[in-house]
Amino acid sequence: MEKDFIALMAQDRALIEAYLSKAFASESRCADLQEAMEYSLLAGGKRIRPILTLETCRLCGGSPEAALPFACAVEMVHTYSLVHDDLPAMDDDELRRGRPTNHVVYGEATAILAGDALLTAAFEQITRAELPAGRIVEAVRCLAKAAGSAGMVGGQALDMAGEGRALDRGELELLQSLKTGALISASAELGCIAAGGTQAQLEQVRAYAQALGQAFQVRDDMLDVTSSESELGKTIGSDQVNEKSTFVSALGLDGCAELVERLTRQGIDALSGFSDNAFHSWLAGMLAQRNR
Amino acid sequence: MEKDFIALMAQDRALIEAYLSKAFASESRCADLQEAMEYSLLAGGKRIRPILTLETCRLCGGSPEAALPFACAVEMVHTYSLVHDDLPAMDDDELRRGRPTNHVVYGEATAILAGDALLTAAFEQITRAELPAGRIVEAVRCLAKAAGSAGMVGGQALDMAGEGRALDRGELELLQSLKTGALISASAELGCIAAGGTQAQLEQVRAYAQALGQAFQVRDDMLDVTSSESELGKTIGSDQVNEKSTFVSALGLDGCAELVERLTRQGIDALSGFSDNAFHSWLAGMLAQRNR
Numbered sequence: 001m002e003k004d005f006i007a008l009m010a011q012d013r014a015l016i017e018a019y020l021s022k023a024f025a026s027e028s029r030c031a032d033l034q035e036a037m038e039y040s041l042l043a044g045g046k047r048i049r050p051i052l053t054l055e056t057c058r059l060c061g062g063s064p065e066a067a068l069p070f071a072c073a074v075e076m077v078h079t080y081s082l083v084h085d086d087l088p089a090m091d092d093d094e095l096r097r098g099r100p101t102n103h104v105v106y107g108e109a110t111a112i113l114a115g116d117a118l119l120t121a122a123f124e125q126i127t128r129a130e131l132p133a134g135r136i137v138e139a140v141r142c143l144a145k146a147a148g149s150a151g152m153v154g155g156q157a158l159d160m161a162g163e164g165r166a167l168d169r170g171e172l173e174l175l176q177s178l179k180t181g182a183l184i185s186a187s188a189e190l191g192c193i194a195a196g197g198t199q200a201q202l203e204q205v206r207a208y209a210q211a212l213g214q215a216f217q218v219r220d221d222m223l224d225v226t227s228s229e230s231e232l233g234k235t236i237g238s239d240q241v242n243e244k245s246t247f248v249s250a251l252g253l254d255g256c257a258e259l260v261e262r263l264t265r266q267g268i269d270a271l272s273g274f275s276d277n278a279f280h281s282w283l284a285g286m287l288a289q290r291n292r
Numbered sequence: 293m294e295k296d297f298i299a300l301m302a303q304d305r306a307l308i309e310a311y312l313s314k315a316f317a318s319e320s321r322c323a324d325l326q327e328a329m330e331y332s333l334l335a336g337g338k339r340i341r342p343i344l345t346l347e348t349c350r351l352c353g354g355s356p357e358a359a360l361p362f363a364c365a366v367e368m369v370h371t372y373s374l375v376h377d378d379l380p381a382m383d384d385d386e387l388r389r390g391r392p393t394n395h396v397v398y399g400e401a402t403a404i405l406a407g408d409a410l411l412t413a414a415f416e417q418i419t420r421a422e423l424p425a426g427r428i429v430e431a432v433r434c435l436a437k438a439a440g441s442a443g444m445v446g447g448q449a450l451d452m453a454g455e456g457r458a459l460d461r462g463e464l465e466l467l468q469s470l471k472t473g474a475l476i477s478a479s480a481e482l483g484c485i486a487a488g489g490t491q492a493q494l495e496q497v498r499a500y501a502q503a504l505g506q507a508f509q510v511r512d513d514m515l516d517v518t519s520s521e522s523e524l525g526k527t528i529g530s531d532q533v534n535e536k537s538t539f540v541s542a543l544g545l546d547g548c549a550e551l552v553e554r555l556t557r558q559g560i561d562a563l564s565g566f567s568d569n570a571f572h573s574w575l576a577g578m579l580a581q582r583n584r
Binding site for chain 1: 325372399407409411416418426433435437439440442445453
């Protein structure tokens with residue numbers, strides 16, 4: 001079972017990498033900008049979000065290939081957010097996915113523009129899906145809401161505003177549900193939208209992904225304390241340097257482990273109405289135990 | 293005639309301001325971010341782009357109100373581009389629309405995020421149009437292409453890359469057609485798309501707007517030399533400080549004046565197939581002679 005799922009993820013990942021590597025093939029007007037975009041987009045991330053889109057499309061009765069443009073749009077939004085979050089004016093990180101961050105290699109101006117262009121490209125990609133126009137419009141709305149001021153960007157703004165001050169658990173949950181949870185939730189929702197799923201399915205998928213997203217973030221905070229840079233491929237301990245409140249500072253490592261377990265169970269339960277939810281259950285468990 | 297057109301623009305502008313001021317009303321999760329977005333969005337720009345959208349919708353037989361979400365999306369993209377272009381890592385400007393630039397007031401991090409959120413919001417706005425889904429998808433694609441690496445962001449990247457080196461006229465025209473022209477062209481095209489215009493109409497509208505956009509930019513370069521900060525409401529002479537090539541440095545002031553006149557004529561001619569093109573003709577002439 002586990003072996004099959006790992007193979008399935010590898011297969012999805014191959015589809016995603018192939019699509020992403022051709023996304024800007026014919027567009028180059030400024031070689032530097034395109035190189036900077038591809039530097040971060042093709043840096044071999046885990047691709048959890050787009051895999052979630054493809055497999056949630058399958059879960060809801062669609063073909064994963066049909067959701068590929070939606071999946072890659074999510075990955076572009078995720079990548080742009082990393083590029084901008086790493087900027088000197090933001091978290092000022094120098095290492096990401098095992099390599100120097102975008103602005104370290106290309107300079108600040110190009111990194112800002114590469115992020116802008118990746119975000120914009122995400123919305124162009126969505127329109128390339130060979131799906132009914134109504135579903136595409138719904139996907140644009142879903143992604144924009146999740147990525148914007150009422151979602152991811154709002155979360156990053158709260159994160160910056162909260163530096164140097166202890167956030168309580170409620171504030172932290174709101175912050176992370178926006179900063180990380182909203183886009184993970186949208187990843188799954190976009191799969192359901194691509195499949196033409198029902199409103200009830202969409203709500204179940206959202207409940208699953210929101211629990212998964214929160215568990216993911218709590219685990220991330222744990223790894224920032226317990227892991228090493230070489231394992232994680234990004235600067236560790238930076239939360240502490242930037243005086244950021246994390247789930248570890250709020251709940252302790254044991255409290256975090258319990259929370260991850262509870263959220264994972266909750267996420268899996270949310271999909272009990274689907275007959276073939278085995279992959280999604282496995283994924284939730286796997287992410288809860290990941291070491292990088 | 294002129295008086296009627298000025299009244300028409302004022303009427304359009306009132307629609308646009310009312311729409312923009314309510315765009316984020318219910319979204320606030322982070323007060324600072326929302327304030328920064330509105331600071332730049334509601335700073336009383338000329339609103340040329342959204343007016344062009346509304347009036348091109350009318351030109352192509354639609355109702356201007358139907359195009360309002362498209363029009364405001366364009367203005368959000370334009371505003372985000374100003375916020376990011378003004379950043380210290382880019383043009384490092386401190387004055388815009390007669391007020392301190394976004395990052396001067398809210399800090400660099402918030403300015404970057406406000407720009408990101410405005411860009412994202414633009415795509416959400418488009419989906420709010422009460423129009424057939426197919427037209428909304430076309431509008432998303434049109435705006436994303438114009439704003440991204442093959443359009444506006446690509447132009448800004450060429451602009452940054454060209455600093456400190458003399459660009460020839462061909463390079464300058466490419467740069468400006470991307471940096472300024474693409475979004476002005478999209479403004480008009482979105483109006484045609486909202487109206488459900490034909491492919492032939494779309495091409496005529498595009499030809500008009502591309503000529504208009506180029507004339508607009510040449511005029512902008514002229515004003516950067518001949519105008520004062522109080523007239524223009526932004527830092528002047530900054531092209532020279534940043535060692536940027538401009539149409540004035542390439543053609544001289546007289547050459548620029550001739551070029552603006554020729555482009556304006558060319559733009560007006562492109563719309564000769566429309567029976568009621570009087571507003572668009574007047575607008576082209578007015579922009580060619582503007583002093584701010």
